[in-house]
Amino acid sequence: MKKGFACILILCMVLTLCACGQSSQVAAPATQGPADGDGQAAAAGKTLNVLVVSDLEPLEPVFQEYAVASGIEIKMESIPYAEIFDTIEVRLGAGEDTVDVLVADAPLVANYAAKNYLGSMSPYLSDASLGRITEASLAGGTVGGEVMALPLYSSCVNLYYNKDLFDVAGIAYPGIDPEDRLTWEEVAEMAKMMTYVNENGTQIYGLSFEQIDTPYQLLPLSQSLGATQYISEDQTTVAGYTNSETVAEACKFYYDTFNTWNVSPKIDGSESIGYFAAGQVAMFVGGSWQISAMDNAGMNWGVAPHPYFAGGKAVTPTGSWYMGVSAYSKNQEAASKFVEWLTTDDSACAETYAIMRNLPCNISVLNGIETDAANKGTVAALNVYEAKNTAMARPQMVGYEEWQSVMMETYSDIKNGADPQAALDAAVGEIDSLIAKYQK
Amino acid sequence: MKKNYLVIVAFLIPAMSLLVVFKIYPILLGVYDSLFTYSFVNKETVFAGLSNYSAILKDASFLNSLKVTILFSLIVNPMQVVLSFGLSLLLMVKLPGRSLFRTVHLIPITVSFTIACTLWGVFLNQDQGLMNSILNLFGISNQPFLNSSRQALPWIMVIASWKGLGYWALFFITGLEEIPDTLYEAAEIDGAGYWNRLWHITLPQMKRTFNFVVVSDTISNFILFVPAYVLTGGGPEGTTDFLMYRIYRTAYKYSDVNQASAMIVLLLVLLTLIIGVESYLLRERE
Numbered sequence: 001m002k003k004g005f006a007c008i009l010i011l012c013m014v015l016t017l018c019a020c021g022q023s024s025q026v027a028a029p030a031t032q033g034p035a036d037g038d039g040q041a042a043a044a045g046k047t048l049n050v051l052v053v054s055d056l057e058p059l060e061p062v063f064q065e066y067a068v069a070s071g072i073e074i075k076m077e078s079i080p081y082a083e084i085f086d087t088i089e090v091r092l093g094a095g096e097d098t099v100d101v102l103v104a105d106a107p108l109v110a111n112y113a114a115k116n117y118l119g120s121m122s123p124y125l126s127d128a129s130l131g132r133i134t135e136a137s138l139a140g141g142t143v144g145g146e147v148m149a150l151p152l153y154s155s156c157v158n159l160y161y162n163k164d165l166f167d168v169a170g171i172a173y174p175g176i177d178p179e180d181r182l183t184w185e186e187v188a189e190m191a192k193m194m195t196y197v198n199e200n201g202t203q204i205y206g207l208s209f210e211q212i213d214t215p216y217q218l219l220p221l222s223q224s225l226g227a228t229q230y231i232s233e234d235q236t237t238v239a240g241y242t243n244s245e246t247v248a249e250a251c252k253f254y255y256d257t258f259n260t261w262n263v264s265p266k267i268d269g270s271e272s273i274g275y276f277a278a279g280q281v282a283m284f285v286g287g288s289w290q291i292s293a294m295d296n297a298g299m300n301w302g303v304a305p306h307p308y309f310a311g312g313k314a315v316t317p318t319g320s321w322y323m324g325v326s327a328y329s330k331n332q333e334a335a336s337k338f339v340e341w342l343t344t345d346d347s348a349c350a351e352t353y354a355i356m357r358n359l360p361c362n363i364s365v366l367n368g369i370e371t372d373a374a375n376k377g378t379v380a381a382l383n384v385y386e387a388k389n390t391a392m393a394r395p396q397m398v399g400y401e402e403w404q405s406v407m408m409e410t411y412s413d414i415k416n417g418a419d420p421q422a423a424l425d426a427a428v429g430e431i432d433s434l435i436a437k438y439q440k
Numbered sequence: 441m442k443k444n445y446l447v448i449v450a451f452l453i454p455a456m457s458l459l460v461v462f463k464i465y466p467i468l469l470g471v472y473d474s475l476f477t478y479s480f481v482n483k484e485t486v487f488a489g490l491s492n493y494s495a496i497l498k499d500a501s502f503l504n505s506l507k508v509t510i511l512f513s514l515i516v517n518p519m520q521v522v523l524s525f526g527l528s529l530l531l532m533v534k535l536p537g538r539s540l541f542r543t544v545h546l547i548p549i550t551v552s553f554t555i556a557c558t559l560w561g562v563f564l565n566q567d568q569g570l571m572n573s574i575l576n577l578f579g580i581s582n583q584p585f586l587n588s589s590r591q592a593l594p595w596i597m598v599i600a601s602w603k604g605l606g607y608w609a610l611f612f613i614t615g616l617e618e619i620p621d622t623l624y625e626a627a628e629i630d631g632a633g634y635w636n637r638l639w640h641i642t643l644p645q646m647k648r649t650f651n652f653v654v655v656s657d658t659i660s661n662f663i664l665f666v667p668a669y670v671l672t673g674g675g676p677e678g679t680t681d682f683l684m685y686r687i688y689r690t691a692y693k694y695s696d697v698n699q700a701s702a703m704i705v706l707l708l709v710l711l712t713l714i715i716g717v718e719s720y721l722l723r724e725r726e
Contacts (some may be wrong), residue, residue: 081496085693086692087694089693089695091693093692093695093697114480115480116483119603203567235660265585266567266569266584267567312496392705398480399694401694401695402693402694405689405693405694409673409674412675412677413589413676413677414675416584416587416588416589416675416677417588417589417676417677423677426677429500430500430501432693433495433499433501437477437478437480437481437696438480438481438697439481440477440479
């Protein structure tokens with residue numbers, strides 16, 4: 001009896017052992033090359049998993065339009081902006097094949113290509129479709145002659161303002177004409193006049209950036225002062241470039257808005273539009289993708305061109321999300337065809353523009369905006385002007401992920417009171433040690 | 441005898457297998473990975489020997505993380521052990537409302553650390569947080585809290601202690617309840633007061649419990665990650681850049697798994713040394 005019972009117990013334990021997984025979830029070293037394509041056009045029953053940032057959720061209907069037409073199921077996986085970069089690093093770094101298509105921030109395309117996160121789409125793309133987007137945007141997704149990603153749209157940043165708060169302060173609205181562009185010095189003075197505690201005890205701020213602490217938002221400050229290079233030509237060091245006097249001077253302005261003049265709230269970027277839409281901020285330097293949030297809040301808002309430093313040049317941020325195919329995807333061709341359609345097809349791009357209102361890279365849509373008389377004097381026409389005249393891309397570097405990560409911490413430190421030059425000097429040392437691996 | 445041996449081994453195999461697969465194997469794999477590096481130029485993984493270790497020991501950011509973690513542990517470990525032991529003594533006092541008192545102090549245990557940090561982040565929000573609203577009532581201006589390089593680490597210590605006190609007190613309560621009452625009765629008969637009984641009976645009887653709590657607390661403080669990830673991002677100015685957060689970023693943000701593995705191995709060695717010293721000092725003496 002005891003013997004039989006012991007045997008049953010042993011059998012149960014052995015079965016339990018077999019049921020346990022035996023492999024550990026260890027990240028594979030990043031040495032794998034692109035997965036083999038299936039060689040067949042998209043077919044019914046196939047599913048494409050598309051990893052996007054949450055800002056792109058409104059594009060679900062466009063994705064489903066392709067799904068219906070092609071018979072391929074498109075599953076959108078949306079990740080908040082604050083987590084998208086880490087998510088891509090973790091999942092693509094582990095060689096997951098659960099992602100077929102992913103977003104890539106414009107300056108990170110080269111970085112992702114170096115890390116083998118993106119597979120080349122060149123074998124699956126037609127010259128006709130590539131000819132439908134601007135050359136500059138195509139170049140931004142091309143690495144070593146291979147098309148690694150295609151632009152979903154570009155972007156532009158403007159100065160939005162709360163007309164009611166301007167009325168309270170008795171300040172005239174800034175004009176939308178680029179000829180009437182405000183200087184940062186003028187913006188600072190206006191911001192000081194519109195920073196106070198109102199009759200309800202609510203703190204009103206004169207100015208806020210949308211993407212607080214991000215290079216996308218803040219590089220134009222130093223670029224307006226003349227900074228053009230942030231890394232050496234051989235991409236081995238950022239010392240002397242990222243911590244140059246020009247960059248430090250621009251960061252000093254950023255520091256002053258939070259610490260000297262106290263005209264900006266010390267908040268995260270995720271909270272900035274909430275503050276502006278709630279009427280707590282008079283001027284908001286942000287993107288046209290936030291117009292819907294302002295309209296939904298019932299704001300009485302206006303728009304003006306992105307400011308510049310007196311004596312400097314007008315510079316606006318540009319570049320936005322690219323779409324690429326994961327090197328680990330088992331559906332290389334189907335995924336590439338979907339990306340090709342989404343980013344180059346005239347009607348798809350027109351729909352994307354209608355939903356997101358971001359500056360398109362599709363030539364026919366751009367021409368349509370420019371020639372439409374109804375757009376005269378609107379933010380759409382302003383953005384086309386800025387794209388052609390003032391847009392300056394973020395620096396292209398293989399180590400952009402590391403550079404961006406450290407710079408975001410540095411901007412945050414400056415926002416919280418660190419001396420700008422000292423913070424930048426500390427940052428370049430860390431960045432140099434992080435990007436050294438790309439030279440090995 | 442042989443049959444008994446087989447039964448014993450059979451009972452041990454599942455647990456040992458899990459230990460090997462999820463503990464021993466990853467440690468060995470981490471040591472292995474730490475000896476290699478990925479070449480972005482040649483697109484291959486190559487043997488690097490100890491170069492990962494020498495690189496991180498010269499890296500100012502890693503040394504800062506090590507300093508922050510050690511400083512945090514040096515302050516929080518003794519503070520948590522002493523306060524949680526004191527809390528356990530209080531919770532053992534037979535007074536009306538003891539159950540309610542115990543429940544209140546055990547609530548932090550039921551909240552996940554991530555949720556706790558999120559709530560504290562709202563509470564300590566510089567602009568609209570409740571803490572500043574309370575301070576304003578007393579005429580104190582808004583404090584930066586987690587946005588200040590001088591205040592951020594102390595506040596992380598407060599949050600970690602708030603979360604940990606009740607948890608460690610539970611272990612002390614268990615230890616206190618195991619002490620035979622006869623020892624206290626005999627001491628009382630001999631005229632020993634409260635503090636004498638505490639020093640000569642309670643503390644010696646609690647040595648094993650202290651050993652467990654000190655070692656466990658050391659480990660949990662050295663691998664602290666959530667506050668840096670949820671609240672501070674390692675800042676301001678690297679003042680809350682704990683070692684585990686730096687390891688996480690090195691592996692998953694900067695895609696340098698090999699260097700992160702070297703950091704983990706160094707952390708493991710350091711922890712082993714510290715725990716060895718603690719265990720030696722708190723060992724049972726005949």
